[in-house]
Amino acid sequence: MTSSLRAVAATKTLRRSSLSQPKLTENKNKTMLQPEASDYLIETLREKCPAVDSQLKEESEEDNTPSPFSFTPQRIHLHKDHELFEDGDIHRHLYLQNLSTSEPDDKPKLSVSEFACHISGCSQLFSSVEEYEHHYNSLHRHVCCSCRRSLPSARLLDIHIQEWHDTLFTVLAQRQDMYQCLVEGCGQKFRTSKQRKDHLIRIHKYPADFRFDKTKKGKGTRGMKSEQQSDTAMEVTEDVCEVMCDTESDQTEGGEAMEPHSCAGAAVHQAISAPAEMHSDLSAAGHGATNMSTEQGRPRYSYRVPKNVCFGQGSVRGFRARGRRK
Amino acid sequence: MWRLNTVHHKAGRAGSSLEELKLKRREHEKALRQARRDRQLVSKRLLLNEDEEQPGSPMDTNSGDQVVDLFGKLKHGGQEREAHLKALSKALRSPSAQLTFVKLENSMHLLVGLLSGSDAQCRLQAVRCLHELSNSHHPNVVPACLPATPYLLTYLSGQSTKFTELCLYTLGNLCPDSEVVREKLLAQGIIPALANCIQNQRHSLAVVEAAGFTLSQLLQAKDAAEKVIPMVLASGLPPHLLSVLTPDPQFGLAPAIECAWCLHYLTCSNVDNRLLLAHGALARCSTLLVSLGDAVAKGDKEGGMELLVWPLLRCVGNLLSSGPMEDLSSQVGDVSLLAALCALLQAYLHSQPALARECAWVLNNLTADSSVFCSALLALSLVPGLIQLLPFSQGINTMVLRVLGNIAHKKKEHCVQLAQCGLLPALCATLKMADQEMVTLSLEVLFLLVTSSPRVAEDFVRQSGLSLLEAIQYNSEGEVRLRATHLLEHHLISHHMVDRVTSQ
Numbered sequence: 001m002t003s004s005l006r007a008v009a010a011t012k013t014l015r016r017s018s019l020s021q022p023k024l025t026e027n028k029n030k031t032m033l034q035p036e037a038s039d040y041l042i043e044t045l046r047e048k049c050p051a052v053d054s055q056l057k058e059e060s061e062e063d064n065t066p067s068p069f070s071f072t073p074q075r076i077h078l079h080k081d082h083e084l085f086e087d088g089d090i091h092r093h094l095y096l097q098n099l100s101t102s103e104p105d106d107k108p109k110l111s112v113s114e115f116a117c118h119i120s121g122c123s124q125l126f127s128s129v130e131e132y133e134h135h136y137n138s139l140h141r142h143v144c145c146s147c148r149r150s151l152p153s154a155r156l157l158d159i160h161i162q163e164w165h166d167t168l169f170t171v172l173a174q175r176q177d178m179y180q181c182l183v184e185g186c187g188q189k190f191r192t193s194k195q196r197k198d199h200l201i202r203i204h205k206y207p208a209d210f211r212f213d214k215t216k217k218g219k220g221t222r223g224m225k226s227e228q229q230s231d232t233a234m235e236v237t238e239d240v241c242e243v244m245c246d247t248e249s250d251q252t253e254g255g256e257a258m259e260p261h262s263c264a265g266a267a268v269h270q271a272i273s274a275p276a277e278m279h280s281d282l283s284a285a286g287h288g289a290t291n292m293s294t295e296q297g298r299p300r301y302s303y304r305v306p307k308n309v310c311f312g313q314g315s316v317r318g319f320r321a322r323g324r325r326k
Numbered sequence: 327m328w329r330l331n332t333v334h335h336k337a338g339r340a341g342s343s344l345e346e347l348k349l350k351r352r353e354h355e356k357a358l359r360q361a362r363r364d365r366q367l368v369s370k371r372l373l374l375n376e377d378e379e380q381p382g383s384p385m386d387t388n389s390g391d392q393v394v395d396l397f398g399k400l401k402h403g404g405q406e407r408e409a410h411l412k413a414l415s416k417a418l419r420s421p422s423a424q425l426t427f428v429k430l431e432n433s434m435h436l437l438v439g440l441l442s443g444s445d446a447q448c449r450l451q452a453v454r455c456l457h458e459l460s461n462s463h464h465p466n467v468v469p470a471c472l473p474a475t476p477y478l479l480t481y482l483s484g485q486s487t488k489f490t491e492l493c494l495y496t497l498g499n500l501c502p503d504s505e506v507v508r509e510k511l512l513a514q515g516i517i518p519a520l521a522n523c524i525q526n527q528r529h530s531l532a533v534v535e536a537a538g539f540t541l542s543q544l545l546q547a548k549d550a551a552e553k554v555i556p557m558v559l560a561s562g563l564p565p566h567l568l569s570v571l572t573p574d575p576q577f578g579l580a581p582a583i584e585c586a587w588c589l590h591y592l593t594c595s596n597v598d599n600r601l602l603l604a605h606g607a608l609a610r611c612s613t614l615l616v617s618l619g620d621a622v623a624k625g626d627k628e629g630g631m632e633l634l635v636w637p638l639l640r641c642v643g644n645l646l647s648s649g650p651m652e653d654l655s656s657q658v659g660d661v662s663l664l665a666a667l668c669a670l671l672q673a674y675l676h677s678q679p680a681l682a683r684e685c686a687w688v689l690n691n692l693t694a695d696s697s698v699f700c701s702a703l704l705a706l707s708l709v710p711g712l713i714q715l716l717p718f719s720q721g722i723n724t725m726v727l728r729v730l731g732n733i734a735h736k737k738k739e740h741c742v743q744l745a746q747c748g749l750l751p752a753l754c755a756t757l758k759m760a761d762q763e764m765v766t767l768s769l770e771v772l773f774l775l776v777t778s779s780p781r782v783a784e785d786f787v788r789q790s791g792l793s794l795l796e797a798i799q800y801n802s803e804g805e806v807r808l809r810a811t812h813l814l815e816h817h818l819i820s821h822h823m824v825d826r827v828t829s830q
Binding site: 065067068069070071072073074075076077078079080081084085086087088089090091092093094095096097098099100109110111112113114115116118119120123125129132136140 | 351354355358359362365367369370371539546583587591594595596630632633636637640643644646647648651675676677678679680681683684687690691693694695717718719720721723728731732735736755756758759760761762764765767769770771773774797798800801802803805806808809812816
């Protein structure tokens with residue numbers, strides 16, 4: 001269910017430029033609105049559908065979902081042996097035993113909370129919000145719902161979804177130039193993925209083994225860094241994408257960096273229509289996982305993000321849309 | 327009496343470097359922590375002679391033999407008894423000598439005889455010997471001292487302050503060792519004796535300090551709640567303890583410190599806090615905290631002040647949770663206590679984070695059921711300072727977040743004000759913390775803020791709140807996921823509508 005909506009949203013994003021909405025600033029996460037834009041949009045919403053808010057409110061009340069929030073102010077009584085009192089008691093007894101010192105102890109006592117990525121299977125710790133943000137933005141942000149690959153930017157994610165999971169694309173690609181150049185602003189399109197790759201190498205001086213230009217099902221992968229599989233699709237996976245599951249790979253491979261691959265194989269594009277990927281999504285978003293395991297053979301990571309977990313713009317939006325929840 | 331100054335001399339001691347001392351102290355601290363966990367935290371105090379700086383390790387290795395020898399001499403009587411007793415008290419500094427002494431037949435009988443005899447100087451030296459014995463941790467030594475206790479108690483109403491002090495500390499050292507000893511002392515009337523002492527010897531702060539110490543030893547015992555505390559409450563001691571609380575500028579903090587700890591043991595037991603409240607305990611402790619907070623805010627942080635602040639905080643904190651808030655808030659006085667607590671919190675944040683945490687706890691108890699105090703925190707501009715404490719762990723941030731939650735819970739206008747103080751960006755950070763309690767609490771407070779007004783909800787969305795919550799929907803904890811989802815689906819839904827519109 002989730003991924004179908006995601007795919008739908010993806011299709012829609014392709015056509016976003018035709019919207020008469022103010023152009024949203026390109027951003028890492030498309031759900032984030034810029035301040036001015038959001039103001040405008042909120043106003044627009046209110047103008048257009050003044051009844052929306054109240055209608056939704058009615059709906060949510062009808063929903064009868066009990067609120068999970070339970071905080072109530074409470075006075076707390078602490079008994080003599082409570083652990084909260086330990087330090088003070090020790091201080092008192094050191095004084096009684098003449099062991100107090102007015103010299104400040106060299107070890108610093110005050111400590112700062114750590115931050116953690118709580119995404120299932122991730123559990124990395126950070127000493128600052130910035131570190132956490134960097135981690136999250138690099139590895140959990142632009143993730144394709146269908147195959148759970150993590151891409152380094154919204155644009156590459158869009159292109160990925162389009163080229164890998166959009167049957168419409170596959171159909172159109174048979175007749176017209178659909179493969180966009182990966183360089184923003186170039187605008188050129190190509191009939192095949194190989195042509196695009198050549199363009200990237202010749203015109204934009206990209207390395208021949210540029211990581212993010214992998215096609216869906218490649219033939220042979222020679223000289224791969226990892227001992228893995230026959231599927232080029234997995235190359236990207238192991239290093240970049242499933243990072244949300246496997247933190248080791250994050251550290252060794254460095255996530256989103258455009259590192260040269262040792263694969264010299266030419267990626268051959270196969271115009272495989274992703275079999276009912278879009279439509280089967282209406283059931284459960286499970287296909288991604290199953291495809292992966294069969295294609296891969298031996299998964300390198302021990303954790304897998306649960307099947308119904310999906311990141312990337314639009315996914316959760318879709319998940320949350322009203323009317324779909326039944 | 328004890329002064330913190332005396333401890334500085336240790337640093338200058340020949341033969342031990344500062345590093346060694348620090349190491350020893352740290353080890354000792356570790357031992358104390360373990361003892362507390364085993365509910366065996368016991369301390370004894372050794373009153374030094376005027377000619378001594380600090381308790382040195384006994385130089386004499388054959389003090390055991392000395393003791394036997396001296397005992398023999400004492401049995402014969404004579405003019406040199408005082409000198410022998412003095413030598414004996416020195417010898418009894420050694421733990422092995424202590425053991426040797428109590429094993430000698432009739433040794434205690436002799437000592438008690440001298441203690442209760444007509445020679446004043448001998449009494450003094452005899453009590454010195456007993457004092458050394460009371461300092462022992464060996465299970466055989468303290469019970470052996472029991473024959474002396476009725477006399478020690480009698481002398482508490484005597485007039486010789488030095489002598490009384492020694493008696494008091496000796497009794498105080500005997501208290502924590504065993505239930506048997508305590509029962510005997512209670513039966514012999516130690517509590518009325520202490521009450522008399524504090525009341526009638528008010529002029530001698532050294533004696534008051536010693537009595538406070540002894541009482542605190544009794545009150546700290548495991549069985550204190552059943553056996554000791556009811557008697558203390560009935561004895562008329564509480565008002566005297568309260569009157570000692572204001573520190574004497576010349577004598578120092580020590581008597582106030584002892585009495586404050588007594589009051590802490592009384593209040594946290596919850597036996598009868600109404601009685602303490604009736605005597606004005608809450609008012610007194612609050613007033614004192616306010617003056618201490620004022621001093622600290624002016625930069626006037628006396629060494630050792632935390633020893634007094636700590637028990638006062640605990641008294642106020644626990645008294646605040648012992649009745650309906652409407653009755654209590656009048657006793658707390660005006661809202662200046664809030665400023666004082668915040669000042670103390672800031673002052674001790676780095677040096678004693680646990681004290682800062684307890685300040686936050688008292689703030690919680692003040693604000694939980696009182697909209698007056700909640701409004702005051704906002705009005706006194708104390709909230710931004712509290713928000714800045716949210717990065718600090720060890721229970722500080724969770725308690726501070728509770729306080730902020732208390733404020734938010736009272737009124738929607740408070741939520742708006744909290745948002746104006748910058749709570750939303752702070753929550754965006756705390757929602758990413760490793761501590762799941764912080765994450766859950768943050769969601770709770772966020773819920774209060776976001777549902778208070780559309781403006782606040784919009785502010786949150788503007789600060790990338792939606793994507794933050796979306797990420798939290800995949801948190802490993804179910805309770806956390808539930809809350810994030812609920813917020814997104816029920817309370818930020820209109821902002822989702824915006825998203826959907828744009829994508830179409």
